[in-house]
Amino acid sequence: MATVALSRTAAAPRAVARATGESRAVRWALTALALVFLGLMLMLPLVLVFTEAFAKGTQAYLDAIREPDALSAARLTLLIASIAVPINLVFGVAAAWCISKFEFLGKNLLITLIDLPFAVSPVVSGMIFVLLFGAHGWFGPWLSDHNIKIIFAVPGMVLATTFVTAPFVARELIPLMQEQGAEEEEAAVVLGANGWQTFVRVTLPNIKWGLLYGLILCNARAMGEFGAVSVVSGHIRGETNTLPLHVEILYNEYAFAASFAAASVLTLLALVTLALKTAVEWQQRRALAEVAEAEGAPERIDA
Amino acid sequence: MSIEVRHLHKAFGSFVALDDVSLDVPGGELVALLGPSGSGKTTLLRIIAGLEPADRGSIHFHGEDATDQPVRERQVGFVFQHYALFRHMSVFENVAFGLRVRPRAVRPSEAEIRDTVMGLLHLVQLDVLAKRRPSELSGGQRQRVALARALAVKPKVLLLDEPFGALDAKVRKELRRWLRRLHEEVHVTSVFVTHDQEEALEVSDRVVIMNEGRIEQSGTPESVYEHPATPFVYGFLGDVNLFHGRIDQGRVTIGGSELDAPEWADVRDQAGLAYVRTYDVDVAALPTGSASMEAVVRRVRAFGPIVRLELTLSDGERTIEAHLPRDRFEALAVTHGQRVYVSPKHVRVFAGE
Numbered sequence: 001m002a003t004v005a006l007s008r009t010a011a012a013p014r015a016v017a018r019a020t021g022e023s024r025a026v027r028w029a030l031t032a033l034a035l036v037f038l039g040l041m042l043m044l045p046l047v048l049v050f051t052e053a054f055a056k057g058t059q060a061y062l063d064a065i066r067e068p069d070a071l072s073a074a075r076l077t078l079l080i081a082s083i084a085v086p087i088n089l090v091f092g093v094a095a096a097w098c099i100s101k102f103e104f105l106g107k108n109l110l111i112t113l114i115d116l117p118f119a120v121s122p123v124v125s126g127m128i129f130v131l132l133f134g135a136h137g138w139f140g141p142w143l144s145d146h147n148i149k150i151i152f153a154v155p156g157m158v159l160a161t162t163f164v165t166a167p168f169v170a171r172e173l174i175p176l177m178q179e180q181g182a183e184e185e186e187a188a189v190v191l192g193a194n195g196w197q198t199f200v201r202v203t204l205p206n207i208k209w210g211l212l213y214g215l216i217l218c219n220a221r222a223m224g225e226f227g228a229v230s231v232v233s234g235h236i237r238g239e240t241n242t243l244p245l246h247v248e249i250l251y252n253e254y255a256f257a258a259s260f261a262a263a264s265v266l267t268l269l270a271l272v273t274l275a276l277k278t279a280v281e282w283q284q285r286r287a288l289a290e291v292a293e294a295e296g297a298p299e300r301i302d303a
Numbered sequence: 304m305s306i307e308v309r310h311l312h313k314a315f316g317s318f319v320a321l322d323d324v325s326l327d328v329p330g331g332e333l334v335a336l337l338g339p340s341g342s343g344k345t346t347l348l349r350i351i352a353g354l355e356p357a358d359r360g361s362i363h364f365h366g367e368d369a370t371d372q373p374v375r376e377r378q379v380g381f382v383f384q385h386y387a388l389f390r391h392m393s394v395f396e397n398v399a400f401g402l403r404v405r406p407r408a409v410r411p412s413e414a415e416i417r418d419t420v421m422g423l424l425h426l427v428q429l430d431v432l433a434k435r436r437p438s439e440l441s442g443g444q445r446q447r448v449a450l451a452r453a454l455a456v457k458p459k460v461l462l463l464d465e466p467f468g469a470l471d472a473k474v475r476k477e478l479r480r481w482l483r484r485l486h487e488e489v490h491v492t493s494v495f496v497t498h499d500q501e502e503a504l505e506v507s508d509r510v511v512i513m514n515e516g517r518i519e520q521s522g523t524p525e526s527v528y529e530h531p532a533t534p535f536v537y538g539f540l541g542d543v544n545l546f547h548g549r550i551d552q553g554r555v556t557i558g559g560s561e562l563d564a565p566e567w568a569d570v571r572d573q574a575g576l577a578y579v580r581t582y583d584v585d586v587a588a589l590p591t592g593s594a595s596m597e598a599v600v601r602r603v604r605a606f607g608p609i610v611r612l613e614l615t616l617s618d619g620e621r622t623i624e625a626h627l628p629r630d631r632f633e634a635l636a637v638t639h640g641q642r643v644y645v646s647p648k649h650v651r652v653f654a655g656e
Contacts, residue, residue, distance in 0.1 A: 183387035186354055189374045190381040191401035191456055201404070205391040 049267050052260035064261035072238045073246035074265065076154070080229075080242060081222040084162040088218050092169025093211070097203070099170075100177035101185065114170050117163055126160050126231025133159075152234030157242070160228035165221045172214030173207055180206055209284035216280065220273040224266060304365045304459040304492050305330040306351060311360035313346055313516075320346040321357075322516040328460075328494060328509075330365070333486045335503035336496045338513035339539070344496045345464055347513070351494065352462050353377045364459055380453030380491070384465040386445045388437040394448050395420055395433040401456035423451040426485070443474040450482075454489065463495035467502065479506050500540050504528060512536050534576055534653045542581040544623040548652075550575040555652050558618045560594045564652040575654050579647040584625035586612065586635060587644050595644040598623070600637050605629075612637070614645060 054061050064070060095114060099107060117125060131137050133150040143150060150156045184206065188198040204211075226244040233240045235249065243266055250259035306328040313321040320343045328334050336344040349355040351362055353374035361370040369377055388397050396403075398420045402411055411419065424430040427447040437445055446466060453461060466482070467475040483506050486493055497503050503510045504524040511521040512535075520532040531537040538545065548557035553568035555561070555577055562577070585591070601622065602613035610632040612625045625645060627635070637643055 183383055183385065184389055186374075187381065187383060187387040187389070187452075188400065188404070190352060190354070190377075190379060191404065191452070192375045192378075193400070193404040194375065197404045201400070202389055205389075 046267065049260055049264050052256060053264040055260070056257040060257055061261045061264075064258035065265060067258070069237050069241065070243075070246060070258075070262055073241045073243045073262070076157075076240070077223050077242040077244075079154070080158050080161050081219055083158045084165055084222045085215060085219050087162050088166055088169050089211075089215060091166060092171075092173060092214060092218075095170040096173035096177050096207075097199075099174055100180075101182045111174070114167050114174075117166050122164055122225065122227025123231055125163050126228035129156055129160050129163070129228075129232050151232050152236070153240060156232035157229050157240060160232045161222050161225050164225050164228050165218045168218035168221065169211065169214035172210050172217070176207055176210040177203075209280055209287055213277065213280045213284065216273055216276050220270065223269055306460055306492060306494070307363040307366070308347070308351065309361045309363070311347065311350060311362075312358045313343075313350060313355070314358060319516050321350070324360070324513075324516070324518055326511060326518065326521070328492060330492050331490050332508045333483070333493045333495070333506065334509045334511060335507035336494060336511050336513060337498070337500060337503040337539075339498060341515075342513040343516040344498075344513045348462050348464055348494060348496050351460070352379050352381050354381070378456065378459045380456065380458030380461040382446070382449050382453050382461070382463040382466050384468045386437070386442075386449045386469075388445055388448055388452070390437055392436075393433065394424070394429065394435050394437070394440070397437065397448055398423055398452045398455050400452065419455060420451075423455055426454075426488070427451045441474075442470045443478055446470065446478065447481075450485070454491070458491060461491045461493040463493065465496050465498070467499075468497070475502070482506060504540070512539060514539075531578075531651070534578065534655070537578045537651060537653075542624060542626070544579045544581065544584065546577040546579070548575055548577050549573065550652060550654065555650065558596060558616060560596050560646070562594050562647060562650050564650065567652055567654070570654065573654055575652050577647075578651045578653070579623075579649070581611075581624045581626040582609075583647055583649045584623065585646050585648050586614075586625055586627060586631075586637065587646070588635060588637075590644045591646050594646040596646070598643055598645050600639055600641045600643060603637070603639060605632065614643070616645075617642075 053064075065074075095110065098104070099111060130151055133139050133143060133156060135144065135151070137151075150159070184202050185198050188202045193201065223242075224244060225242075226248070229242055230245060230248075233242070233245060235241060235245060237249070241249065243262055247259050247262045247266065250256075250262060306326075308324060308326040311321045311324040313319075322343075324343070324347060326347075336347060338344045346355060350357045353369070353372065357370070361368060363369060364377070389400065392400070399416050402416045402419065405411075421430055421433070424433055427450060429444060429447055429451070432440065432444065437448065440448065446469075450463075450466075467478050470478065479502055482495075495506070504527075507524060509521060510524050510527050512519045512527060514535050520527055520536045522530075527536060528540050531540060537543060546557040548555050549572060550564060550567045550570045551572045552570070553563065553565050555564040555567070555575055557577055564575075564577075567575070587595070590597075597617040598614040599617065600612055601615050604611040608629050610627045610629055612627065612632075613622060614625060615622050623645065635643075
């Protein structure tokens with residue numbers, strides 16, 4: 001049995017090649033094209049970021065990222081992400097929960113609305129908040145009367161980031177939870193569990209990989225967000241500057257090495273995100289395979 | 304603990320799932336809710352459990368109104384068709400779940416939980432698999448875990464939704480005998496939903512037959528099988544042949560043959576439906592009386608103790624089925640395409656088209 005399976009896998013590529021009838025040259029050409037494209041569009045910029053960052057030596061690099069404005073930008077980036085991500089964690093789980101476990105009026109509207117931040121340009125997202133909370137916006141006069149500053153301040157940046165990153169967690173969880181259905185939760189409730197116990201003991205363990213995956217993507221976008229944050233930030237150095245904005249400012253001031261040094265920090269963050277994402281995907285696939293195996297297991301006679 | 308269901312109504316949009324359903328399940332009985340899909344049986348079970356709210360009507364456990372009681376306070380055991388085991392927990396933790404989620408004041412100690420769970424796993428003969436994950440078990444084993452889990456909270460009533468529906472025929476047969484034995488051991492009031500008439504008749508103390516949101520008949524397996532109250536029940540329990548005929552003064556005419564129907568002595572020339580069980584159709588080489596109908600053998604399935612014949616009646620081209628005991632079949636020696644005479648030994652007649 002094992003040998004049969006092995007020889008089959010070994011034969012598979014050849015069989016495919018014969019079936020599609022492409023010549024060796026065409027296959028080589030297509031593969032080469034894909035690799036060249038990947039190299040030019042993805043690998044080259046990656047390498048470039050780091051070479052440019054270290055263009056003036058390691059000391060200049062370290063100075064650039066240890067400079068007070070850079071540190072303040074990094075701190076603000078972390079602060080915004082640490083507020084926006086938990087908000088979207090709660091919102092995403094709540095939205096996915098009610099969409100997948102209940103039937104209610106306006107459900108389809110909610111599903112569509114969740115995607116709105118993906119559909120509109122980030123600049124427009126930022127503009128929305130300026131129109132709402134800016135000096136001449138709807139709530140502007142009331143806010144200035146009460147001495148509350150949202151636009152060109154940290155609260156506005158948090159709002160904009162939260163808005164832009166809202167779909168990630170919900171998008172990841174909705175299909176997962178819909179597929180799992182509500183039976184396990186029903187079983188838990190019948191057995192006497194309350195809502196919180198059901199969520200923590202039954203729902204959460206079933207969605208943990210999907211949730212983590214959504215959070216990683218959400219975090220990556222929250223830290224990297226440029227458009228919406230740029231509109232509401234006001235670019236005040238050391239105060240309302242995040243890392244992506246800092247990169248732009250330095251670049252506009254022709255401080256290329258420093259700019260790329262800051263960019264390299266963001267790039268590193270992206271690489272870490274990719275590694276985490278791959279690890280989580282791998283875990284998730286394993287969990288899913290386990291479930292699939294469980295559901296497709298042959299019945300045995302067992303009395 | 305008895306269950307009383309009073310005048311339940313339930314609709315999903317325009318679809319009426321339950322239409323004025325009342326039902327009594329005496330304490331300690333094992334009752335089967337039998338019906339085709341869409342008959343409302345699962346909805347009734349879920350309303351009893353509290354998983355679904357009723358539009359109108361009430362549920363009582365042992366005389367106590369439980370209609371507005373939340374699911375988690377009803378103390379029912381529920382077994383799902385697809386097991387609904389907690390996939391990330393071991394078999395042991397699945398069974399222990401109902402005990403672990405109790406408020407601290409009434410939660411048993413770790414040692415008590417261990418004893419209860421292992422006792423139940425022993426009861427369902429799965430104690431050696433306590434550490435396994437549900438994914439490592441067969442379907443039959445999983446359903447037994449689900450049962451042990453439901454019993455762990457000492458439920459007042461046990462509700463089973465098509466418990467063997469997802470299993471193959473052989474495992475199903477074994478599990479249903481096993482459920483019967485278990486019920487005799489534990490003796491908790493149990494209601495199980497099934498669309499399999501054989502399962503309902505074999506396992507239960509009482510069968511409740513449902514159709515289109517209503518209860519058609521309820522009674523012991525023997526009584527519903529021998530005395531079906533409605534055409535639906537007759538058609539649903541066992542294999543039957545249906546004839547359209549006319550009733551007139553205690554006689555029913557089907558095609559060219561006439562049969563006695565003494566219970567319709569007062570009726571004059573009215574349309575009627577005659578039901579004949581497949582094993583009540585006699586087959587002979589020659590006409591045997593006024594009830595005989597000429598037919599041609601279309602198909603013979605001669606395996607096992609019962610031989611199934613498919614016959615086409617000569618008048619009307621209608622197909623009927625006859626089940627003969629093997630020795631009778633061998634004495635007749637009928638073959639494919641042969642002309643024979645069939646006559647119903649018993650017929651049950653209902654008025655109507």
